[in-house]
Amino acid sequence: MFQDQIQMIQSITPFLLEGLWLTFRITIIGIVVGSLIGMVLGTLRSLRIPGLTALIGLYIHLFRGSPFLVQLYIFYYLLPELGVAWLQFDSMQAAVITLCLYTGSYVTEIVNSAIAALPKGQDEAARAVGMTKAQSLWYVVLPQALRMIIPPMSGVFVIIIKSTAILSVVGLSELTRQGQIASLRFPGDLLLIYVCVAALYFVYCYPVLKFADWAEKRIGGVTLKMR
Amino acid sequence: MENARSHQSEAIMVSIEAVSRSFKLPRAGKVRALDEVSATVRQGEVVVIIGASGSGKSTLLRTVNALERVDEGRITVNGIEVTNPQSNLNRLRANVGMVFQHFNLFAHKTALENIVLPQTVVLKRSRDEAVSRARELLSRVGIPEKADAPPGDLSGGQQQRVAIARALAMNPKVMLFDEATSALDPETVGGILALMRELADEGMTMMVVTHEMKFAEDVGSRIIFMDQGKIVEEGAPTMFFKAPDNERTKEFLNQIL
Numbered sequence: 001m002f003q004d005q006i007q008m009i010q011s012i013t014p015f016l017l018e019g020l021w022l023t024f025r026i027t028i029i030g031i032v033v034g035s036l037i038g039m040v041l042g043t044l045r046s047l048r049i050p051g052l053t054a055l056i057g058l059y060i061h062l063f064r065g066s067p068f069l070v071q072l073y074i075f076y077y078l079l080p081e082l083g084v085a086w087l088q089f090d091s092m093q094a095a096v097i098t099l100c101l102y103t104g105s106y107v108t109e110i111v112n113s114a115i116a117a118l119p120k121g122q123d124e125a126a127r128a129v130g131m132t133k134a135q136s137l138w139y140v141v142l143p144q145a146l147r148m149i150i151p152p153m154s155g156v157f158v159i160i161i162k163s164t165a166i167l168s169v170v171g172l173s174e175l176t177r178q179g180q181i182a183s184l185r186f187p188g189d190l191l192l193i194y195v196c197v198a199a200l201y202f203v204y205c206y207p208v209l210k211f212a213d214w215a216e217k218r219i220g221g222v223t224l225k226m227r
Numbered sequence: 228m229e230n231a232r233s234h235q236s237e238a239i240m241v242s243i244e245a246v247s248r249s250f251k252l253p254r255a256g257k258v259r260a261l262d263e264v265s266a267t268v269r270q271g272e273v274v275v276i277i278g279a280s281g282s283g284k285s286t287l288l289r290t291v292n293a294l295e296r297v298d299e300g301r302i303t304v305n306g307i308e309v310t311n312p313q314s315n316l317n318r319l320r321a322n323v324g325m326v327f328q329h330f331n332l333f334a335h336k337t338a339l340e341n342i343v344l345p346q347t348v349v350l351k352r353s354r355d356e357a358v359s360r361a362r363e364l365l366s367r368v369g370i371p372e373k374a375d376a377p378p379g380d381l382s383g384g385q386q387q388r389v390a391i392a393r394a395l396a397m398n399p400k401v402m403l404f405d406e407a408t409s410a411l412d413p414e415t416v417g418g419i420l421a422l423m424r425e426l427a428d429e430g431m432t433m434m435v436v437t438h439e440m441k442f443a444e445d446v447g448s449r450i451i452f453m454d455q456g457k458i459v460e461e462g463a464p465t466m467f468f469k470a471p472d473n474e475r476t477k478e479f480l481n482q483i484l
Contacts, residue, residue, distance in 0.1 A: 121331035124294055125390075129345035129397055130321030139348055144335050 008189050009196065012182040019178030020200050026174065027161045030099035034160070035153070037100065038107020043137060045108065046115040056108065063105030068163050072098045076170045091170040099160065099167075106156045114145040147219050154212030158205045165201075175200055240401055240432045241268035241291055246300030246310075248286060260286040262456035263300070268401070273433045275443040275464075278453035279479065284436045287453070288403050291434065292323040305400050321349050324394030328406040330386040332378040338365065338389045339374040342396050350397065357396075364392035368422060384415030391422060402426065404435040440484060444468055452476050 045056045063071065076094035079087040089097065118141060126136035168177035179197035183190050248261040260283045268274045276284040289295035290302060293309050293316050302309040307319045332341050342361035346352045352360070365371045368388040378386055387407060394402060404423060408416040420442050427433055427446050437443060443450055443464060450467040452460040452475075460473045468484075471477050 119329075119331075121327060121329055122333065125325075125327065125331035125333065125393075126345075128292060128294060128320055128323075128325040128327075129393065130317045130319075130349040131345065132317050135348050139344060140333050140335075144333075147335070 019175035023174040033100040034103025037104030041108040042111025045112045095167045114148040238270040244301045272448040275447035282453040283456040324399035324402040326407045401432045
């Protein structure tokens with residue numbers, strides 16, 4: 001009796017997997033580039049340089065304080081309207097840039113908080129033996145801060161993966177979009193199609209969370225033992 | 228008791244001239260932590276700074292290696308002007324060892340690596356040289372067997388020994404001790420004080436903020452008593468403890484002795 005359903009799943013699976021593959025590629029770019037943006041800006045923000053701190057703060061608040069969907073509309077529909085040559089994004093460019101900046105805003109805040117959470121004595125001890133501010137950051141502060149950011153980072157990565165579902169609105173054939181297309185082909189199996197889509201998201205997100213647990217135990221534990 | 232006084236020379240190691248520093252506190256408003264403080268420390272001297280909490284003694288110590296900036300005044304250490312923005316503070320700080328109340332060991336490094344890191348980064352020593360110096364110093368402070376232990380596995384006293392070794396690894400000309408025994412269990416305090424006394428006996432120039440009056444009396448070349456950001460009394464330990472001039476000093480000594 002499930003003959004039809006099995007046939008339907010067989011016929012949409014290649015498309016869903018293709019969607020998953022695109023979702024995967026976009027999120028990897030978003031996560032890698034966004035993390036780099038966040039590491040650099042989070043560290044810079046912790047230096048409390050007048051002006052720069054405010055500027056980075058503005059970036060964080062704009063991107064964390066507005067919906068991803070709205071940001072995507074601005075990058076895809078509004079910026080190209082301005083007529084500036086390098087702001088002419090196609091849907092893929094708009095999607096990737098928005099995702100990188102969105103991820104970056106969260107990572108910036110996480111890195112900045114981790115540095116702030118580190119006991120002040122760590123930096124002071126480094127400075128007291130004659131290290132420069134940069135040496136203190138590189139050898140003492142960041143290695144410890146990076147251990148603390150593993151749990152919140154994995155949380156953000158999973159949010160980012162799920163956020164890419166929104167990219168379907170600009171016509172990118174990522175996983176959710178492929179689900180929508182499939183549901184147009186098989187309108188009667190709406191529920192089953194979206195169960196498959198959800199399952200594929202889960203298959204992607206679950207290992208990320210598991211990996212974070214593992215990494216936290218492996219790497220993160222040392223710092224937490226501080227007296 | 229033979230002590231650091233025998234090592235004293237005329238050379239001035241630390242000179243503090245009319246230094247002031249204010250803090251803005253959220254509730255108390257503006258607080259003058261240091262109010263035109265002047266003091267000198269000669270080579271080989273052990274100057275012990277005492278006073279109640281909030282009297283400015285830690286702030287004074289922290290201005291000497293520029294962990295705390297000053298609003299006014301001038302500080303020189305071994306001829307380098309700390310308060311001059313042109314001075315190379317990182318060079319200066321390598322000459323001034325600091326031991327903190329809460330040890331501040333690098334939490335992600337073992338005891339040995341805590342002592343190696345500053346040597347390789349700041350003094351550009353080779354790793355081999357730094358490691359051998361670190362091992363030597365761990366033996367010197369009495370815990371050679373703890374080389375590979377992370378700070379979290381060490382007792383407070385052991386952590387402070389590593390911190391002292393880390394400071395000594397830079398071959399400092401002056402050592403600053405900021406309540407180095409205040410966070411320790413009573414039974415560990417004696418060991419750290421004994422180590423500090425050994426350093427003093429070897430002729431190390433030291434500025435020591437402490438509440439250990441016995442140490443101040445036995446080891447100090449000079450005692451400085453601070454109250455509300457000012458030095459209110461200064462003198463040799465015998466004079467200071469037996470016949471203090473100042474009313475505030477008498478009151479303080481009465482409360483703690």
